[in-house]
Amino acid sequence: MKANSLLKLSLFALFTFVSLLSFGQQLPEKIMAHPRILFLEGQEDVIKKSIQNSPIKQKVNLALIKEANDIIGLPPLERIQTGRRLLSVSREYLRRVLFLGYAYRLNQDEKYLKRMEQEMLNVANFSNWNPSHFLDVAEMTTAMAIAYDWFYQGLSQNTKAKIKTAIIELGINPSYDTKNTMFLTAHHNWNQVCNAGMAFGALAIYDEEPELAKKTIERAIESIKLPMTQYAPDGAYPEGYAYWGYGTTFNVLFIDAMMKAFQSDFGLNQLPGFDKTAAYLMHMIGPSKNSFNYSDCSDNIRVNPAMFWFAELNQDPSLLFWEKELLKTDLNGNMHRRFTPLMMIWGASLVLDKELIPKEKIWAGSGDTPVALMRSSWDGNGIFIGLKAGSPHVNHAHMDIGSFVMDAMGERWAIDFGASSYNLLESQGIQIWGREQDSQRWDVFRYNNLAHSTLSFNNQFQKVYGFADIDKIIDTETVKGAMTDISAIYKTQVKSSKRAVAIIDNSYVVVTDQLVNNQEAKTLQWRMPTNAKVKSINDSEIVLSQNGKTLRLKLLSQQKVKMRTWSTKSPNSYDEANPNSIIVGFEMELEAKAEEAIQVALIPENNKAEVKPTDWKVFE
Template sequence: MRQIVILFLALLTFLACRGQREPNPGEGKPVTMHPRLLLLEGEEQQIMAQIQKYPEWNTLHQEIITECNRMLTLPPVERVLTGKRLLDQSRECLRRVFQLSYAYRTTKNEQYLRRAEKEMLAVAAFQDWNPTHFLDVAEMTMAVAIGYDWLYAGLSADSRSKISEAILKKGIEPSFDDRYNDFLTQEHNWNQVCNAGIAFGALAIAADHPEIESKVVERAVASIPKAMLPSYEPDGAYPEGFSYWEYGTSFNVLFISAIEKALGKDFGLSQTPGFLKTAGFLQNMIGPTGLAHNWGDSGLNDGLSPAMFWFAEKNKDPSLLWTQKKRLSQKIGNNVHNRILPALLIWGAKTSLDAISPPAKRQWIGQGPSPVALMRSSWTDPNAIFVGLKTGSPAVNHAHMDIGSFVIDAQGERWAMDFGMQDYNSLEQKGVDLWNRAQNSQRWEVFRLNNFAHNTLSFNGQLMNAGGFAKIDSWLDTPSQLAAITDLSDMYAGQINSAKRGIAIRDDKWVVVRDEVQTGDKPAKLRWNLLTAANVKIIDDKTVELTQKGKTMLLVFQTNAKIEIKTWSTTPPNDYDAPNPNTTFVGFEVTLPANSFEMFNAIFSPSGALPQVNPLVDWK
């Protein structure tokens, strides 16, 4: 009922807004003249002021100009599919047109305009934008819409006609074809990206097709909450993980920002429960090593995130940009690979880098479809301890059987890691049934995706329950202990009676992983697994030495059970699996009697000293 009310009010607001045609964005009224997407006429001056004030902004600006100079000699993208996708070409077109258009608007150098025009005319001549994989259409539509809108005054009449026609025929019209538009009902990133891309197209050509603008925006305002509500409520933990946060959330923000500028309202979308909190999720997902907690189909490396600047401004919380400020200062020179990079300079036009301070809290807990606990000993110490605990369900889009898995940073290194994703096309070309998440799906035979490849528990060599679910049941945030506890029992239904896991940072010195397992009427063989890139040496029947880059971490097991410490190869068994060089599985196996209860402590200690570990019921 709440969702219906939100949508109804949003649509009423939109229809009322449509009657206000005087261009006065300062009063929240619609803008009808080009440019109307993201950056209005004259707003370039705010960006240029930032460039003059902050060397970091100037470096970013100059990166874009240098890259655009390089683009001048490149041929336009071609309609070349990778497997079933045109997506690489669509994304490259968006990167080029967005940056070239930005370069023209901030320098007025006509070379950039003509090169962007050439790119747009090339893709406008494609037979189609591959609507069978609609993300391709959405990103291509956004690319051409930005260029058309931002460069409108400098485009020839013939170019305007061809580009506008392509937006309509190859972008917008296929989105009303039921063969291609199931994104409208999806609860994941496809909804966010596709609605955003098509809305950009409708806003760009609205002067010639006002009825299309109304139809597309009304539809998007009704559709996007279907993804936003389950994706961000209640705390902002994005179900699809770090990389897909960047994708789905960034395009969601692009949509909201575009309609705010063009139509004067966001129709209440930014107030969707949990949405403004989600910047805390991304901020806390990055460890002091600069590496992300890369669970699910996710990449590992941290990069600049334009959307974080939008969230910092909306929340009036500069501390959300703590890791972004560090990234800006690194000047590594590959920021131009980010296809929406100009949006950072737009959304950060009012950002005071001097006002950015470390976050106050060292722990972030997010529930939802993929609950997480993220904690660290410090925001300022590069050698700080960082722990990320992942729960949730394998049934979530892009999820793995990684429930209860964790990563650990300490001493400037990652000791407990996650493989992250494997390239989809490499699996699809081999005929792998990748997108079926049923219990017996071939998806779970992919080496990186099942529970045996994650830092979690397995019983009797069986897969986790693909339909199971676990949440963060309780947590602690005290000066001496940051901790989270999860009940994993549903993940092992029919295998054991119960399993609970607690993970803690103790006294800013140790990481403690405690597991408490109750078997059923049959014995159960338990495998406790850790994936690491460190060199592994088994010291004795309770101790493992991990070393990397001259640093040492001891992994000490405490239990009354007769465990056998082992290592396992990370070389996958299938020809479709990606290789995993320079990694090792280490842990233990133990056979637990029927109807027994056992506890296991795994303590990560840099010195060999060990803390006292109490039962989970006493973690208070």
């Protein structure tokens, strides 16, 4: 750590005032000339040299330029809201800015400048950027600030004046209206996105409005520490894979912009867990090339340019394992993602053409949403299992505590349905943002525990204010597993409930539930959603089939159960369909005060090991 960073961190520990000025740190009166945001003057040559030396980067560069050329032919954006959001327009504008900006900075072709200036003036003439949903303003301001900065030297004075006014009046000023300031105290992605957007706007107009700019940046430096505490202690991101790609990318945008404009990260990189979070994201992807999509996330994976920034920060190119794989197999699919050009800026010094396999096969993190991620290998046929703990009360969380996903033979067998469309539910009057026990949110099919690979008792919902940690990790040659005590999630339903999942002999998976019932007899439901077909079912086993491959779900313990399936068609008219899916598992009767150790094996057809019950003692 640099000496001045140590000084700033020490001063922050001594004082608790919210302003940077309170501990003697002042932003400068003047700032470097444009370009000053992310992509500094002279970096073009560094990127060009890195492209010359890398076949992968050559392909990426050609794809980026082609996409920029395609954007030139698109009609200007219109101010069209979807429900209460303008967000899709803001995001498309940011995509156009980054692609056209990248092409212009590398090639200095006037056609990109001409097209960008047209788009900038068009968006500047919008009546507003929808401050009632402030993410829309934040992304629009981010885009406008980058465009103003990267194209600055080629813009007319008239255009500069209009864009500066738009940044201030449609972007920054609404962030000081108390109706819109929720993000300042939020501990989730809204804070990261909105503070980054306002800071970018401030950096863009720093020369013209230094007091407003400094005030806005100082406010952001303090406020963004709130969501950054959520990465502690290990780097797990509470809102899951897709929201990591959102919140963390904007957090990285913010820090990178501060470092390049002021040569300081203001101690942000030293906050616990943040430098470890790239490992979390890398381990969140299974060999099926699906993410562990708990919470409001889809299982789709994408290139995350922020991973290039972290790989540079940690001097660890192996963090780019999945990024390199996607650049090889789905390059064009990532050209429609707005942040994609940033990988060429953040990854300019990184070598992508050498194959680097990550060393660790198990990763676990605590925090608000503890998670354990295990695999038998990093090849496409390995076994992968992810176990989620935490609480339904976390932002975007579901009642999915104790749930798991599982990959084998290149297929995902145990799935998570993931996100439901916000607009679909909101347009039908469904209140999806409440997180109390009786909130309407939990009636949505995909949000409650009856649609997840976890337990239920008498079809009751999990307890919103319960919390479960990852209590033990086993990482040996023969067992890779994790255990979580989920008793608080079923408070009043059972006395005790502990779940462990483990990959055994790198060949199959065992799920163990240790239960102690309370004084009331009840029915336990053990569920596992899947996209596979049920090939056969008997008293102790369900055979699943998918893409010509089979997996057996087999009860290893001796309880009397009823193996069964559940439909994934919701009884609610407002829920979306869950096509080509089914929930498999079993029911069993729990006697009053009963103590049960239930073990289920998930056995791929290519298993060579002897399948047998696992001794619970390894998790004690």
